[in-house]
Amino acid sequence: MTYSESVAAAPPGAAEFGRSDLERLPADVFERLLEGVPGDERRLLEAGDEAAVRRVVRALFWGLVYHLRPERWDELSRVEPIHPAVLEALPADGARVLEVAAGSGRLTVELAPRARSLIAIEPAGPLREILRERLPDIAVLDATADDLPVAAGWADLTVSCASLGPDPRALRELERCTRPGGTLALVSPVDPGWFEAHGWRRLSFDPKEVAIPPHDPSLEAFFGPLDPPHELLLKAH
Ligand SMILES: C[S@@+](CC[C@H](N)C(=O)[O-])C[C@H]1O[C@@H](n2cnc3c(N)ncnc32)[C@H](O)[C@@H]1O
Numbered sequence: 001m002t003y004s005e006s007v008a009a010a011p012p013g014a015a016e017f018g019r020s021d022l023e024r025l026p027a028d029v030f031e032r033l034l035e036g037v038p039g040d041e042r043r044l045l046e047a048g049d050e051a052a053v054r055r056v057v058r059a060l061f062w063g064l065v066y067h068l069r070p071e072r073w074d075e076l077s078r079v080e081p082i083h084p085a086v087l088e089a090l091p092a093d094g095a096r097v098l099e100v101a102a103g104s105g106r107l108t109v110e111l112a113p114r115a116r117s118l119i120a121i122e123p124a125g126p127l128r129e130i131l132r133e134r135l136p137d138i139a140v141l142d143a144t145a146d147d148l149p150v151a152a153g154w155a156d157l158t159v160s161c162a163s164l165g166p167d168p169r170a171l172r173e174l175e176r177c178t179r180p181g182g183t184l185a186l187v188s189p190v191d192p193g194w195f196e197a198h199g200w201r202r203l204s205f206d207p208k209e210v211a212i213p214p215h216d217p218s219l220e221a222f223f224g225p226l227d228p229p230h231e232l233l234l235k236a237h
Contacts, residue, residue: 001165001190003036003059010058013072013222017057017064025067029124033063063124070104070126076223077106079215082161082187083205083230090232091157091183098155098177100145100170101163104130107187111159112138119150145170153179162229165190166198178237188229195233203232 001009022030034042037056044052057064065073092114102108102120104127111118112135119139122128132140143149145160146169158178164170164186174184189195196202210228220226 003038003041006036006059006061007055010061011222011224013065014058014061016222017061017068019053019057021064021068022053022057022060025064026125029063029067032123033060066103066124066127068126070124070130072219072222073127074104074130075215076219077104079213079219080106080226080228081210081213082107082110083207083210083228085205085209086187086203086229086232089203089234090159090185092159095156096154098148098150098158100148100158100160100174102131102140103127103161103163105134107159107161108135108138115157119154121145121148121150146173148173148177150177152176153182155179156182157185158182159185159187160189161187163189166194175237180237182237184235184237186233188231189233192231192233195235200233200235203234205230 025033037045037059041052041056045056087110092111094116096117097111097115098119098121099108099111100121102122105120108118108120108131119141120131121141121143122131123142123144125142128140128142141149145164146167155178158174160174178184186195192202207228207230210230212226212228
């Protein structure tokens with residue numbers, strides 16, 4: 001997604017964030033999140049341009065939520081469960097599973113009882129804390145998808161949910177960590193059509209079949225309409 005697409009796609013809750021929230025982000029996190037912001041826009045931001053602050057806050061909405069309102073993300077992920085047919089189609093039983101971008105564990109809790117061994121990767125510290133509390137017995141590592149601290153060929157199944165898109169560096173890393181004959185799986189990735197056009201098998205299920213738990217309507221006022229993950233892109237390695 002381009003910078004201007006991220007600005008346009010920000011959920012309504014972006015209006016609750018402002019300059020002081022950008023300043024509350026840890027410096028290294030702020031720098032990483034700013035990587036997708038064009039140079040001209042960064043200069044306007046540094047000069048204190050109000051319109052630029054508003055656009056940057058919108059573009060960084062999800063990073064702001066993961067770092068400053070992690071409990072809000074966790075709440076959303078619990079009321080948007082993954083379609084059961086997606087979970088069933090994942091070859092996780094008895095497998096060594098590598099999950100990338102695990103968040104607070106929406107998919108991880110489903111994988112943990114099925115996998116022989118499970119490594120979860122998550123770069124946002126506040127989400128890792130929730131995940132570690134929820135699943136104290138699994139390995140939860142701080143890393144990004146383009147540089148995974150996992151041995152080549154370790155995983156039978158490498159999977160990510162609602163996180164990755166067609167980023168060549170990340171996809172190379174997922175492949176490197178997966179054993180020959182293993183499986184790469186992306187649940188509702190960004191731009192699923194790209195994966196389908198590049199030889200991945202696409203399974204789509206009806207999101208209306210997902211049982212949405214009762215929840216506070218303020219959640220949708222903040223995040224917009226619910227969209228439970230309901231697609232699976234698979235590739236044999
Ligand atoms: C929409 S959340 C999905 C979390 C979890 N997979 C789930 O389905 O509940 C996106 C996640 O991707 C993580 N993330 C963002 N950029 C990343 C990157 N470059 N590498 C790995 N994870 C990343 C975020 O910290 C966040 O946890």
